[in-house]
Amino acid sequence: MAITYLKKADKTPETESAQAQAVVTEMLSRIEAEGEDAVRAYAKTLDKWDGPILITREEMDARAAEVPEQVKQDIAFAVEQVRGFALAQRDSVRDFEMTMPSGLTAGQKWVPCNVAGCYVPTGRYAHIASACMSVATAKAAGVKTVVACSTPYRGGAMHPYVLYAMREAGADIVMTLGGVQAIASMAYGLFTGQPADVIVGPGNKFVAEAKRMLFGKVGIDVFAGPSEIGILADKTADPEIVAVDLVGQAEHGHESPAWLFTDDRALAEKVMARVPELIATLPEPAREAADAAWRDYGEVVLCDTREELVKVSDDYASEHLEIHCADLDWWMDNLTNYGSLFVGEETTVAYGDKCSGPNHILPTKYAARYSAGLSVHKFLKPLTWQKADREASKELAIRTARISRLEGMEAHARTADARLAKYYPGHNFDLGAPVESIS
Ligand SMILES: NC(=O)C1=CN([C@@H]2O[C@H](COP(=O)(O)OP(=O)(O)OC[C@H]3O[C@@H](n4cnc5c(N)ncnc54)[C@H](O)[C@@H]3O)[C@@H](O)[C@H]2O)C=CC1
Ligand SMILES: O=C(O)[C@@H](O)CS(=O)(=O)O
Ligand SMILES: [Zn+2]
Numbered sequence: 001m002a003i004t005y006l007k008k009a010d011k012t013p014e015t016e017s018a019q020a021q022a023v024v025t026e027m028l029s030r031i032e033a034e035g036e037d038a039v040r041a042y043a044k045t046l047d048k049w050d051g052p053i054l055i056t057r058e059e060m061d062a063r064a065a066e067v068p069e070q071v072k073q074d075i076a077f078a079v080e081q082v083r084g085f086a087l088a089q090r091d092s093v094r095d096f097e098m099t100m101p102s103g104l105t106a107g108q109k110w111v112p113c114n115v116a117g118c119y120v121p122t123g124r125y126a127h128i129a130s131a132c133m134s135v136a137t138a139k140a141a142g143v144k145t146v147v148a149c150s151t152p153y154r155g156g157a158m159h160p161y162v163l164y165a166m167r168e169a170g171a172d173i174v175m176t177l178g179g180v181q182a183i184a185s186m187a188y189g190l191f192t193g194q195p196a197d198v199i200v201g202p203g204n205k206f207v208a209e210a211k212r213m214l215f216g217k218v219g220i221d222v223f224a225g226p227s228e229i230g231i232l233a234d235k236t237a238d239p240e241i242v243a244v245d246l247v248g249q250a251e252h253g254h255e256s257p258a259w260l261f262t263d264d265r266a267l268a269e270k271v272m273a274r275v276p277e278l279i280a281t282l283p284e285p286a287r288e289a290a291d292a293a294w295r296d297y298g299e300v301v302l303c304d305t306r307e308e309l310v311k312v313s314d315d316y317a318s319e320h321l322e323i324h325c326a327d328l329d330w331w332m333d334n335l336t337n338y339g340s341l342f343v344g345e346e347t348t349v350a351y352g353d354k355c356s357g358p359n360h361i362l363p364t365k366y367a368a369r370y371s372a373g374l375s376v377h378k379f380l381k382p383l384t385w386q387k388a389d390r391e392a393s394k395e396l397a398i399r400t401a402r403i404s405r406l407e408g409m410e411a412h413a414r415t416a417d418a419r420l421a422k423y424y425p426g427h428n429f430d431l432g433a434p435v436e437s438i439s
Contacts, residue, residue, distance in 0.1 A: 002303065002304045002308070003301060003302070003303055003308065003312060004301070004302040004303075005299065005300070005301055005302075006265075006268050006269070006272065006300040006301070006302050007272060007298055007299055007300040008299060009257065009296060009297045009298060009299045010296055011255075011296045011297050012257075012297075013225075013226070013228065013255075013257055013297075013364060013365040013366065014365060015255075016205060016255065017205070017209070017365075020205040020206055020208075020209040021209055021213075023180075023206060023209075024180050024206055024209040024210050024213055025213070027042065027180045027181070027184070027210075028180065028184055028210065028213060028214070031180075031181065031184040031185075031188070031190075032184075032188070035188070035190060036185075036190050036191060038181075039053075039177065039181045039184065039185050039190055039191075040053070042179070042180070042181040043152070043176075043177060043178070043181055046178070046179060046181070047151060047152045047155065047178050047179070048152070048155035049152035049155065049176060049178075051152075051157065051176065052176070053175050053176055053177055053185075053191045054173070054174070054175055054191055054192070055158065055163065055174040055175070055176060060163060060166075060167050060174065061167075063160050063163055063164070064163075064164050064167055066160065067160060067161065067164045071161055071164070072164070072168075074355075075128065075132065075161065075164060075165045075168050076168060077355060078128075078129055078132045078165075078354060078355040079132045079136050079165070079168050079169050081355050081356060081357040082132050082133055082136045082137060082169075082355075082357060082359065083136040083137075083139070083140050083169075084357060085357035085358055085359070086136060086137040086140035086141070086359075086375070086376050087140050089140075089375050089376045089377070090140055090141060090142075090376045090380075093110050093376075093377065093380065093382070094110075095107065095108060095109045095110060096108055100392075102388075102392050102395050102396055103388065103389065103391055103392030103395075104386055104387070104388045104392045104396060105386065105387045105388070105392075106384065106385065106386040106387075107384065107385050107386075108382050108383070108384050108385075109382075109383050109384075109385060110380045110381070110382055110383070111380065111381050111383050112141050112142035112143050112144070112379050112380050112381075113141075113143055113197035113198045113219070113379050113380075113381070114143070114144050114145060114197055115143070115144070115145045115146075115147065115194050115195065115196050115197050115198075116138040116143045116145070116146050116147070116196060116197065116198050116199070116200065116379055117147045117148075117149065117183075117186030117187070117196035117198070117199040117200070117201075117218070118131070118134035118135050118138060118146055118147070118148045118149070118166075118171070118199075118200055118201050119134070119148075119149055119150075119182055119183060119186070119199065119200070119201030119202070119203055119207060119211075120134065120148060120149065120150040120151075120162055120166065120201060121150070121151060121178075121201070121202055121203045121204065121207065122150050122151040122153050122158075122159050122162055122178070123151055123178065123179075123204055124252075124253060124285060124289070125252075126153060126159040126161060126162055127162065127202075128159075128161045128162050128165045129165075129353060129354045129355065129360060130201060130202055130360070130361065131148065131150070131162050131165035131166045131169060131171075132165050132168075132169050132355075133359050133360050133361050133374060134148070134169075134200050134201045134361060134374065135148055135165075135166055135169035135170055135171045136169040136170065137200075137359060137374055137375065137376060137378075137379070138170075138200070138379050139169065139170040140376055141376035141377075141378075141379035141380050142379075142380075143379050144172075145172045145173065145194055146170065146171050146172050146173070147171075147172065147173045147174075147175065147186055147192055147194060147196060148166045148171040148173070148174050148175070149174070149175045149176075149177045149178070149182040149183075149185070149186060150162050150163075150166070150174075150176070150177075150178065150182075151177070151178025151179065151182070152176050152177075152178060157176060158174070158176045173192050173194070175191060175192070179203075179204075179206050179207060179210075180206050180207065180209075180210040182207075183199060183203075183207060183210040183211055183214065184210065184214070186199050186218075187199060187214045187217055187218045195218075196218050197218065197219060198218060198219035198220065198221070198378065198379060199211055199214070199218050199219070199220055199221075200220065200221035200361065200374055200378060200379075201221070201224065201361060202224040202225070202227075202360075202361050202362075203224070203225070204225070204226065204253070205225055205226065205255065207225075208223055208224060208225035208226075208364075211223070219378075221361060221373075221374045221378045222361070222362070222363045222367055222371045222372075222373060222374070222378075223363060223364060223365055223367045224361050224362060224363065224364060224373070224374075225364040225365055226252060226253055226255040226256045226257075226364060227249055227252040227253075227256045227319060227320070227364070228249070228256060228257045228258075228259075228318050228319040228320065228364055229245065229246060229248075229249035229250075229256075229257075229258050229259070229318060229319070229320045229321075229322070229349055230259040230260075230261060230313055230316055230318030230320070230321045230322070230338070231245060231246060231259070231260050231261065231321075231322045231323075231324060232261050232262070232309055232313055232321065232322070232323045232324065232325055232331065233260060233261070233262045233264070233267055233271075233324040233325060234262065234263055234264055234267075234306070234324070234325040234326060235263075235264040235266075235267060236324070236325060236326045237262075237264075237267055237324035237325065237345070238324070238345060239267050239270035239271050239274060240274065241324070241345055242260065242267070242271050242324055243270075243271045243274035243275050243278055244278060245322060245348055245349060245350075246258040246260060246271070246275055246294075246298070247275055247278045247279055247282070247290055247294075248348070248349060248350055249320065249349055250275075250279070250289070250290035250293040250294050250298070251282060251286035251289050251290045251293075252289065252293070253289050253293065254288075254289055254292035254293055254296065255293065255296075255297065256289070256293045256297065257293070257297035257298070257299070257318075258275075258293060258294060258297065258298050258299075259298070259299045259300075259301065259316055259318060260299070260300045260301070261301050261303065261309050261312050261313050261316075262300070262301070262302060262303070262309070263302065263303050263304060263305065263306065263308075263309060265302055268300050268302055271300070272300055275294055275298070276291075276294070279291050279294060306325070306330070306331075307334075310331070310334045310335055313335060313337070313338070314335065314336055314337040315337075316337075316366075317337035317338065317339075317363075317366045317367070317368035317369045318337075318338055318339070318368070319338075319339040319340075319362045319363060319364045319368065320338070320339060320340055320342065320349040320352070320362065321335070321338035321339075321340070321341050321342065322342040322348065322349060323335075323341070323342070323343050323344065324344070324345050328343050328344055331343075337368050337369050338368050339362030339363045339364070339368045339372070339373050340352055340358055340359075340360075340362055340373060359373050359374040359375060360373075361373055361374035362374070390423045393419055393423065394420070394423065394424065396416075397416035397417075397419050397420045397429075398416070398420070398429050398430070398431065400412070400413070400415075400416040401413040401414075401416040401417055401420075401429075401431040401432055402430070402431060402432035404416070404432075405431070405432035405433060405434065405435055406432065408435050409435070410434065410435040413431065413432065413435075416431070417431060
């Protein structure tokens with residue numbers, strides 16, 4: 001396999017994980033010990049916020065009244081697109097029941113979690129769209145109580161449009177809290193008395209790490225950390241569009257990788273020349289963020305064949321993956337690892353980020369090898385059930401008793417024995433040899 005790195009990054013998505021782990025470990029243990037006092041202290045030192053944490057319904061309504069009409073319409077559009085896609089996902093999963101050969105009836109029933117925590121990042125940018133993505137999807141899944149949190153915006157109250165988007169998408173409780181302190185508060189039910197069953201939403205390395213560490217106590221959607229983009233481009237691609245799209249995601253932050261995978265050296269060279277020029281024209285803080293992201297995390301990989309490109313792209317498992325190549329169906333058929341796929345030049349990651357419908361909360365740091373992004377499924381449990389009449393219970397009891405005894409589990413076996421004795425008095429069954437005591 002011939003792979004040439006025309007630009008190789010010094011850093012990988014995993015660089016700097018250790019620093020975040022140390023910070024988050026200490027913060028979570030202090031919050032666990034000191035509760036709301038520790039949360040308020042972190043909100044003050046990290047986000048300069050010492051105002052109220054809970055936003056009342058009256059305040060939400062009052063602040064909504066100040067949102068300009070065009071903004072309301074754009075947010076309503078985004079919410080509708082995301083909700084529509086999420087409802088279609090909900091329709092694609094179904095309950096079922098079946099009768100087994102033994103006569104037992106068994107089934108699966110999709111049940112939503114009761115309380116979901118939705119984190120909306122606003123450290124660098126006001127991520128209005130993230131509020132639509134998480135809250136609308138939780139509600140489409142049927143979650144009863146959605147607790148939404150967002151960072152105090154630049155030391156002040158929550159960003160008004162983020163708050164409006166939460167309200168429009170159906171949030172039940174809203175808290176002005178960011179970072180680890182927000183994730184921990186949702187997990188422990190601080191300020192609300194309603195611990196989350198599942199916490200979703202993107203965030204910086206501290207947020208992503210806090211979710212990872214609290215997994216187990218709560219469910220999480222996926223490791224949705226600093227944004228990534230990969231672009232597959234062949235000689236049919238437009239280098240200007242490819243360069244614009246790479247820079248489009250590099251502005252997320254200095255830890256956001258942008259990768260180009262191509263079999264066309266001329267295209268690669270044009271893109272590499274154009275990216276720094278495009279970055280230089282950005283306003284701050286986007287320019288500084290994109291410049292550092294491209295310098296430290298940007299990569300350009302040249303391969304000989306499209307099969308090699310598929311292998312490389314699958315190894316990177318990019319959060320977002322654009323295809324600017326001929327024979328789009330071939331790529332769709334062969335790629336297996338990506339958070340969300342953008343097929344052809346006529347769509348772009350930013351459409352998905354802001355309003356097209358498929359969710360933008362997506363796996364990063366190679367997590368697309370084993371997980372998709374946020375969907376209704378992350379809020380739903382395919383719970384199973386079973387029911388038997390006495391006839392069906394007979395064969396199951398005999399086999400359960402024997403298998404239990406083979407395993408050395410006498411008490412399990414006796415739950416089956418007891419049913420046979422009750423339903424079939426006076427009958428003898430081969431129920432296996434009683435388990436011997438071990439001293
Ligand atoms: N993977 C995905 O689906 C998506 C990822 N993103 C990513 O989300 C991230 C958003 O990050 P931000 O803008 O920073 O917002 P953020 O809300 O995630 O982080 C801000 C919070 O970080 C905390 N923080 C900052 N420095 C800290 C420190 N030294 N120690 C402890 N806590 C600290 C503060 O408490 C602050 O509230 C970006 O990396 C973006 O790429 C955004 C959207 C979707
Ligand atoms: O990682 C992501 O999904 C982001 O690109 C989404 S957004 O651009 O912040 O809306
Ligand atoms: Zn983006």
